Amino acid sequence: MTLQCDGHAITGSWKGTGIYLYGRSDVTVRSCTVKNFVYGIYLYVS
Known part of the structure; x- marks a missing residue:
């Protein structure tokens, strides 16, 4: 999976x-x- 923001902000x-x-x-x-x-990018592996 790729999230491509093209320079835009979240x-x-x-x-x-x-x-x-x-x-x-x-x-x-x-x-x-x-x-x-609070968290920019949160990765959680179960």
Whole structure:
């Protein structure tokens, strides 16, 4: 899976998670700005 942001931002309000990946593998995040979250990118493997 690839998340291609093309330079765009994912902006929060200082709560939660910008990108939450649960039980995923082989993930690519490209050209993204993730800001103003408690967790920018959260990876969880069960």
